[in-house]
Amino acid sequence: MSEADFPVRSAARARTLVELDGQVVRCRACPRLVAWWEEAARIKRPAFRDWEYWGRPVPGFGPVDAALAVIGLAPAAHGANRTGRMFTGDRAGDLLYATLHGLGLASQPTATRQDDGLALSGVRVTAPVRCAPPQNRPTPGERDTCRPWLARELELLRPTVRCVVVLGAFGWQAVLPALESAGWQVPRPRPRFGHGVRTTLVAADDGAGAPVTLFGCYHVSQRNVFTGRLTPAMLREVLATAAHTAGLAVDRPGAVEPPPPGSAGQP
Template sequence: MCSSAAYPLRAAAEALTSADLDARLVECRACPRLVAWREETASTKRAEFRDWQYWGRPVPAFGPADAAMLVVGLAPAAHGGNRTGRMFTGDRAGDVLFEALYDLGLASQATATSRDDGLELYGVRVTAPVHCAPPGNRPTPEERDTCRPWLVRELEELRPRLRSVVVLGAFGWQAVLPTLHEAGWPVPRPRPAFGHGVRTTLAPADGCSAAPLTVFGCYHVSQRNVFTGRLTGEMLREVLAEAARAAGLG
């Protein structure tokens, strides 16, 4: 494993495929605070998961490598993705997201409990700008920027077919727009502000014959947003359905 802060930039650039990228990503130890937290959480565990062998490493993206639609969250949950090793798997936020994708015919089942539960995504890939569980669900700007090369390289791999991106929450929005710029899409300045239901269409990426890319803003599927009614299942499905149509999936 590599503890150098330069590791993500070098390793991501050298990745030849999405599978190669994921294999390199799970070895990353570039952010000391995140490494300490993810491993402490994996060791101490939560009482209800005491029989689990926690993943305790960076969590790679999930879904087909040629997806036309990308869903971007914030970071893995300490007892969700950090436990199961799969994005949005094993926590309530994931329950909300995957149920909505299932309702739209974009997932094979409405629940996500473990890496081997049989869940498949159809034309959709799920990722995050930060791949390790952060304390308090709050990555620092420095951690976000250190992790950025992974998402840049992932977007470059997806670029030929990618048609829409759904960004969950303001943190993800602020992380994704400069990342899209680095991956070749011309992002306007000033950058569009985040809001639920906001959308912006980017011209085809540099050096790529792909169609324009539509980026959608959506409130995060956090427990707080769902419990307070700030985000309802209907609101989430509406944004995902629009993104699916933009991606040619519905």
């Protein structure tokens, strides 16, 4: 099996999410991304010079029977590429997990490393690109090469997942064909991304299986948060609505404060 063929063939063979996650971390299908995360893990950021970087593709995180999936963009070079867990160790994750904790969907408000005790309830966090890209910008070709992992992940979640929150336009463009491959009908023309946009997709196999509701949300990047394009209240509203729609109990209402500068070492 060639490296380029690895995602297609390995994703199709995975019978469980645990098996899928084990295959994801072995992927080397995109040479540019492999070179980048290897370099980041070798050189390191000075603040993390004592860390042993994960330095591999990053699998999804959360229960295998999640009702809500939250889908971002890609691991950060000194965030998830360092810690080995999605949205862990960077400022975007600071806000995301604090918000999930405020809704009663995460066991704690912080995510610093794999062994920090964080657990999610009814929520799985993942991304369409599993390797850290230079300047946080994967190419369309890298997105498409990585698609089998997300498509199979959504297919394996299909018995339980009822809502998907997509963070950002890039993720939205990647998720629609992945949902189609996983067994849902995507209308034509395809729904356009926007913050607060929601659309429901029905099962493609003659109505068998439950529909899934797709929510758009601006990405939790530090740029969006610092400029006010996305506020903690805006994020909380989308996640709370999606969780309620998915049938998850939401509690601990209240505002979520944005993470302080430098809280996770991600500028």
